Amino acid sequence: MPKDSGIGASSKRREDVRFLTGVGNYTDDINMHGQTYAYFLRSEVAHGKINNLDIADASAMPGVLKIFTADDLTAAGGVPCGWQVTDRFGNPMQEPKHPILAEGKVRHVGDPIACVVAETLEQARDAAEAIELDIEELEAVIDMKAALNDGATKVHDDLDNNLCYDWGFVEENRDAVDEAIKNAHHVTTLELTNNRLVPNPMEPRVAIGDYSRGKDEYTLYTTSQNPHVIRLLMGAFVLSIPEHKLRVVAPDVGGGFGSKIYHYAEEAMVTFASKVVNRPVKWTCSRSEAFVSDAHGRDHVTKIELAMDENHMFTAVRTETYANMGAYLSTFAPSIPTWLHGTLMAGNYKTPLVYVNVKAVFTNTVPVDAYRGAGRPEATYQLERVVDKAARELGVDPAELRRKNFIKPEEFPYQTPVAVVYDTGNYHATLDKGLEMVDYANFDKRVAESKARGKLRGLGIAHFIEACGIAPSNLVGQLGARAGLYESATVRVNATGGLVVMTGSHSHGQGHETSFAQVVADMIGIDENMVEIVHGDTNNAPMGMGTYGSRSIAVGGSAMVRATEKIIAKAKKVASHLLEASEGDIELKDGAFSVAGTDKSITWGEVCLAAYVPHNYPLEDLEPGLEETAFYDPSNFTYPSGAYICEVEVDEETGKVDILGFTAADDFGNVINPMIVEGQVHGGVAQGIGQAMLENTVYDENGQLLTGSYMDYAMPRAADVPNFSVDHSCVTPCTHNPLGVKGCGEAGAIGSPPAVVNAVIDALHRGGHTHVEHIDMPVSPARVWAAINNK
Amino acid sequence: MTKITMTVNGKSYSGEVEGRTLLVNFLRETLSLTGTHVGCDTSQCGACTVHVNGQNVKSCTMFAIEADGADVTTVEGIAAPDGTLSTVQQAFQDYHGLQCGFCTPGMIMTATKLLENNPKPTEHEVREYLEGNICRCTGYHNIVKAIMAASGQEVTPVAAAE
Numbered sequence: 001m002p003k004d005s006g007i008g009a010s011s012k013r014r015e016d017v018r019f020l021t022g023v024g025n026y027t028d029d030i031n032m033h034g035q036t037y038a039y040f041l042r043s044e045v046a047h048g049k050i051n052n053l054d055i056a057d058a059s060a061m062p063g064v065l066k067i068f069t070a071d072d073l074t075a076a077g078g079v080p081c082g083w084q085v086t087d088r089f090g091n092p093m094q095e096p097k098h099p100i101l102a103e104g105k106v107r108h109v110g111d112p113i114a115c116v117v118a119e120t121l122e123q124a125r126d127a128a129e130a131i132e133l134d135i136e137e138l139e140a141v142i143d144m145k146a147a148l149n150d151g152a153t154k155v156h157d158d159l160d161n162n163l164c165y166d167w168g169f170v171e172e173n174r175d176a177v178d179e180a181i182k183n184a185h186h187v188t189t190l191e192l193t194n195n196r197l198v199p200n201p202m203e204p205r206v207a208i209g210d211y212s213r214g215k216d217e218y219t220l221y222t223t224s225q226n227p228h229v230i231r232l233l234m235g236a237f238v239l240s241i242p243e244h245k246l247r248v249v250a251p252d253v254g255g256g257f258g259s260k261i262y263h264y265a266e267e268a269m270v271t272f273a274s275k276v277v278n279r280p281v282k283w284t285c286s287r288s289e290a291f292v293s294d295a296h297g298r299d300h301v302t303k304i305e306l307a308m309d310e311n312h313m314f315t316a317v318r319t320e321t322y323a324n325m326g327a328y329l330s331t332f333a334p335s336i337p338t339w340l341h342g343t344l345m346a347g348n349y350k351t352p353l354v355y356v357n358v359k360a361v362f363t364n365t366v367p368v369d370a371y372r373g374a375g376r377p378e379a380t381y382q383l384e385r386v387v388d389k390a391a392r393e394l395g396v397d398p399a400e401l402r403r404k405n406f407i408k409p410e411e412f413p414y415q416t417p418v419a420v421v422y423d424t425g426n427y428h429a430t431l432d433k434g435l436e437m438v439d440y441a442n443f444d445k446r447v448a449e450s451k452a453r454g455k456l457r458g459l460g461i462a463h464f465i466e467a468c469g470i471a472p473s474n475l476v477g478q479l480g481a482r483a484g485l486y487e488s489a490t491v492r493v494n495a496t497g498g499l500v501v502m503t504g505s506h507s508h509g510q511g512h513e514t515s516f517a518q519v520v521a522d523m524i525g526i527d528e529n530m531v532e533i534v535h536g537d538t539n540n541a542p543m544g545m546g547t548y549g550s551r552s553i554a555v556g557g558s559a560m561v562r563a564t565e566k567i568i569a570k571a572k573k574v575a576s577h578l579l580e581a582s583e584g585d586i587e588l589k590d591g592a593f594s595v596a597g598t599d600k601s602i603t604w605g606e607v608c609l610a611a612y613v614p615h616n617y618p619l620e621d622l623e624p625g626l627e628e629t630a631f632y633d634p635s636n637f638t639y640p641s642g643a644y645i646c647e648v649e650v651d652e653e654t655g656k657v658d659i660l661g662f663t664a665a666d667d668f669g670n671v672i673n674p675m676i677v678e679g680q681v682h683g684g685v686a687q688g689i690g691q692a693m694l695e696n697t698v699y700d701e702n703g704q705l706l707t708g709s710y711m712d713y714a715m716p717r718a719a720d721v722p723n724f725s726v727d728h729s730c731v732t733p734c735t736h737n738p739l740g741v742k743g744c745g746e747a748g749a750i751g752s753p754p755a756v757v758n759a760v761i762d763a764l765h766r767g768g769h770t771h772v773e774h775i776d777m778p779v780s781p782a783r784v785w786a787a788i789n790n791k
Numbered sequence: 792m793t794k795i796t797m798t799v800n801g802k803s804y805s806g807e808v809e810g811r812t813l814l815v816n817f818l819r820e821t822l823s824l825t826g827t828h829v830g831c832d833t834s835q836c837g838a839c840t841v842h843v844n845g846q847n848v849k850s851c852t853m854f855a856i857e858a859d860g861a862d863v864t865t866v867e868g869i870a871a872p873d874g875t876l877s878t879v880q881q882a883f884q885d886y887h888g889l890q891c892g893f894c895t896p897g898m899i900m901t902a903t904k905l906l907e908n909n910p911k912p913t914e915h916e917v918r919e920y921l922e923g924n925i926c927r928c929t930g931y932h933n934i935v936k937a938i939m940a941a942s943g944q945e946v947t948p949v950a951a952a953e
Binding site: 010012013015016017018019020021022023024026028029031122200201202203204252253254255257284286287288508509510511674675676677678679682683684685686687709710711715716717718719721723724748 | 884
């Protein structure tokens with residue numbers, strides 16, 4: 001029977017009502033008394049030297065309060081990077097300064113040069129147009145491989161070259177992998193591009209700086225996935241504001257997908273400016289501006305080789321990847337192609353030897369950082385594409401080749417050759433479930449049916465693994481993270497029994513206000529509506545590393561569980577006093593404390609009241625009140641996995657691909673709210689289909705962004721995607737967190753791109769176009785048609 | 792500056808606007824009706840969709856002056872005065888047709904207009920009608936399902952644990 005409340009129930013989302021009726025509170029909905037408006041003058045060239053920047057006339061324009069340039073920010077630090085990668089020779093990565101406003105040079109289209117603060121947005125814009133700016137355009141560095149040539153123009157004059165780092169993993173295995181590939185029975189090789197994407201949450205970024213002269217305190221309202229992280233980065237590294245003088249609020253946030261993790265220059269600028277002009281300063285990003293200032297995602301060029309023995313068992317994987325960093329290092333950028341990518345290159349397989357080489361490259365493009373999946377989609381895409389190609393070369397069923405090489409259910413926990421230990425999983429179960437859902441056995445009949453209509457039908461399988469629930473602090477510290485990745489929660493019980501949970505996780509679409517409340521209510525046995533979830537304000541939760549990497553329920557949820565356990569433990573002490581019974585005999589069930597083996601009981605509310613009105617209370621043993629805080633630092637990553645299967649029809653004449661069906665059979669461990677989990681998968685799959693079929697970020701050779709609006713960048717629309725079949729009934733609970741949960745936010749975006757491309761290639765081969773080994777994403781009609789016809 | 796007057800959600804409002812002021816800015820900034828959102832600047836995303844004289848309009852594409860004298864409905868005017876959600880709004884909650892909520896006002900306005908014009912649309916018609924509204928969170932699956940349910944047609948139930 002489906003549950004109707006608590007853990008496992010599809011509780012309706014309580015946050016929906018405010019969003020459905022237009023009374024949400026997004027950052028741009030906030031207007032402060034005396035507010036001013038910021039507008040950024042940005043570079044229109046990809047690479048250039050600023051010969052002249054004259055703000056005198058513009059500063060005298062109506063309504064202008066102040067125009068900021070780099071000269072005003074000499075005391076401020078640059079935008080910091082949160083992760084230092086060490087290269088394969090033991091040297092630290094090259095780390096350029098990322099100024100808030102350009103210091104003499106611009107390095108990508110969109111690089112901010114000046115910030116105008118005026119009484120109205122129109123006045124700020126008008127003044128920005130009046131700024132005299134003379135930029136000498138320099139050669140733009142766009143192509144990653146060309147950027148590494150000797151004598152190539154440098155993005156940063158003070159660095160040795162455009163190579164951020166040359167990383168090897170596992171470096172000690174390099175020779176053994178080379179040897180295994182040399183001696184292999186069969187080696188399948190594939191070269192591919194993981195196309196650059198723009199995350200495009202529907203809410204553009206907004207930041208409001210508000211300095212209080214009376215209290216010498218700053219408040220920043222910002223569209224962030226992690227307000228505490230912004231407070232830490234901006235306060236400690238950019239503006240030198242101690243945390244007790246800086247409050248960061250991220251209210252309702254309209255999607256993030258990674259792009260709202262990072263500390264951006266505009267946040268520091270409005271915070272700094274609000275003190276100078278002594279008024280609140282608001283900046284609202286336009287969509288055109290977002291395309292050239294939000295961090296982009298993916299952008300890898302990879303060669304992968306998969307070696308096999310005569311029994312088709314994988315013996316080694318070797319990869320060489322060029323990863324675009326863009327012009328500056330965004331907050332987590334260096335970690336994405338390395339630790340979030342290399343550690344997943346074993347996939348679901350027992351491949352004993354893996355070597356991953358990554359060259360991270362500076363170019364005159366927008367910085368690249370995590371986008372939904374972050375490194376793991378890049379790993380899964382290349383691995384699941386090369387396995388598919390191998391099956392075709394060997395003439396075996398791609399499902400069977402995967403099954404043969406899968407880690408077996410009884411082999412967990414499984415130590416991979418790329419450092420991580422998978423705690424649980426059952427890949428055979430999810431693959432079988434997916435194949436059952438798509439009626440794999442009868443696929444040939446459907447191929448014939450399509451053929452009768454003149455269409456080529458194909459089926460593509462991908463089986464993903466990801467490492468999420470990020471992350472054990474001691475481990476990521478060794479790997480170069482400049483932060484811990486725990487989470488915190490404070491549970492405050494009020495005198496009349498209601499609870500407020502303050503969490504460092506942040507909800508920007510994930511529905512935490514509902515699902516987190518389900519967990520706490522279930523633990524105590526009270527109605528979900530007695531639990532309120534508060535997030536998004538550094539003045540509430542004690543600390544928070546925020547929401548990304550499918551970490552909220554696994555890490556933030558675990559912190560909340562630990563705090564609630566402390567609450568229950570204390571409440572039991574109070575109950576034992578009130579019931580005059582031994583603490584060990586007190587049981588909590590359905591919101592009531594009872595004495596085991598008796599009919600004596602007391603309600604949750606009575607115990608809470610006693611804690612706050614301690615007339616009859618063990619004051620000598622126990623403090624009054626009922627509020628507890630817990631920090632939870634995970635002992636391992638979590639490892640969701642699943643089978644993603646796509647069925648397509650290709651029109652040979654036009655190259656047009658229609659997705660006929662998309663199926664996801666996931667193992668997310670235990671599930672708190674199935675409705676929300678399925679919604680996360682739907683959204684992730686749509687983004688993955690977007691990457692595979694529609695989306696692409698294109699720079700020309702001069703570094704102009706050719707896809708800088710929704711007129712040019714193909715966002716998936718309702719008619720571009722099918723209905724999805726999703727399942728999460730294969731459950732191997734996580735063994736190291738209290739809820740047994742693994743996380744579901746990124747799975748869809750990880751598993752789906754290779755499934756789509758595998759399906760298209762399958763269709764072409766079944767149609768006799770066996771010369772087509774690969775088509776880079778997006779598999780647009782033009783590319784498919786060209787692949788068919790360019791023999 | 793020009794003085795304009797319009798009826799918004801049944802109430803008459805007046806305000807001073809510049810010629811370049813967009814209807815969406817008048818609604819958001821002058822009337823503080825912040826439910827209508829701005830998600831792009833090329834009239835593509837549809838987060839700013841409102842009804843003007845009974846027609847679906849992207850309010851970022853219309854000057855406030857052009858709506859002088861018009862009858863405008865925004866997302867704030869869709870639920871009943873006592874707060875009861877409309878059939879479309881309720882279906883979006885029941886079938887999880889929203890996540891971050893940012894595109895939702897536009898989706899509600901478009902879906903409401905669709906069902907006024909076409910009370911029993913096919914799923915294909917729903918998807919085609921949503922062409923001008925972009926959602927990045929839901930993959931549209933549950934938006935389409937919610938609209939089908941709101942039209943009184945049978946849909947599969949929302950997810951439940953096994």
